Amino acid sequence: MDNQDELRRQRQALKDEMEAADRGEFQAMSGASFADPKPSEGAGARLRDRSPEGPDLSMVMDIPVRLTLEVGGSDMPIRDLLQLHQGAIVELDRQAGEPLDVLVNGTLIARGEVVVIEDKLGIRLTEVVSQAERLQSLR
Template sequence: MSDKDNSMVNDEAEAFAAAAFEQFDSAGDSKKMAGNSDEINLDVILEVPVTISMEIGRTNINIKNLLQLNQGSVVELDRFAGEPLDVLVNGMLIAHGEVVVVNDKFGIRLTDVISPSERVRRLG
């Protein structure tokens, strides 16, 4: 490394080293700054976006058959007509439901909600 490169690295290191953080004099000051931490943490969690999806069914198919699919092809799923759909949040089953139409759009009416303890059990 040249002297010029060493000088640039040292200058950058000094710039990072110069960063300073505010010091709190007492625990009370930090609480004033943070507010009610339980309230703040809950507000943050409530704003986290999640993906909710409905699953009609599944099937396994080999790549040869997958490549032969075209418009009009029918893929048979593992569920019977009229069976409840799975309601998934970020890929995790949370409920079952049935399809409804609301203002010309599809919706779902929940028929069974998986208990939180059962959801945790399924994680393991």
């Protein structure tokens, strides 16, 4: 099994863990109880094993993700896109003062407002998307 297959399998295992947690299930996916856990093998064993505290996510904590703040968007024909030049103004699909979308690897996780912190831009989160909504967007 190559690294990509292993990562896909681990991602699916995490997704299954989160879905099971949302449903309130605390039994291992294999059906084993906590008192009689089945031994696991392989790199993803810690992700599959359950404990009363939840899945062990230590394997994924150092994986880098892309955090993107989306101000807005605009649909336009290629003709108009090719005519853009320095100083051109593009109207976006959001009103001034509307919260920005916060995306992680393209998945909406929160909304917030722009703040200035010592001459740098930042964001104050005003709404965090629920875990159930985040899982739904993965499907």
